[in-house]
Amino acid sequence: MLNDFFNLIFPKICFACNGVLLKHEKVICTSCQYSLPKTNYHLNKENPLTKVFWGRVDVQNVAALYFFKKKGKVQNLLHQLKYKEAKEVGERIGELYGFDLLKSSWIESIDCIIPVPLHPKKLKKRGYNQSEYFAKGLSKSTEKTLETTVLYRKKHNDTQTKKSRFNRWENVSEIFDIKNSEQIVGKHILLVDDVVTTGATLEASVKALLKVNCSVSIVTIASA
Secondary structure, eight states: OHHHHHHHHSOOBOTTTOOBOOTTOBSBOHHHHHHSOBOOGGGOTTOHHHHTTTTTOOOSOEEEEEEOOTTSHHHHHHHHHHHSOOHHHHHHHHHHHHHHHTTSSSGGGOOEEEEOOOOHHHHHHHSSOHHHHHHHHHHHHHOOEEOOSSEEEOSOOOOOTTOOHHHHHHHHTTOEEESSGGGTTTOEEEEEEEEESSSHHHHHHHHHHTTSSOEEEEEEEEEO
């Protein structure tokens, strides 16, 4: 009864549409769960996002949950996750996407999930890695191991937001490296990030991982 009283005075809000959540809903309302623009790329190996990495880096599968649109609900979710400390958004989206990924033909071969890391300076400033919370949700629903100690960012680079395609690639080239490599040798890695635009950050991450004898697939929350 006390919880019901507080929910009446301070209702929980959907992070996508800002509507009031019903008692059984968490983070995203049921309406948004069904209406947000899903790509379903995980069901099609030759999808447009996979082609972004053709000729650049060897990846097994590439997928994103949502299509990104400026001023849309997906942007609301990403903004809340990345800048408003709404970590539960990442974890909930990851959990929901994990159930979708279980319908794909390749997810069973995944051995562990690795989020694209932040540099310690950025991590200290923000207080958390948004991609890690997305990875936590994926790990929960797919029952795949979450690994956060192997891939690390060795250089602190500028934000990618307003850079051109070439400058994005130049900005992140050679900024990732591997430690404790024995934990991923011979394994199929699911590399995860919040959003893919040009693919420069993910490309640099994959190149670092491929220094070890492993294979890599990629999933993100959104595709810009």
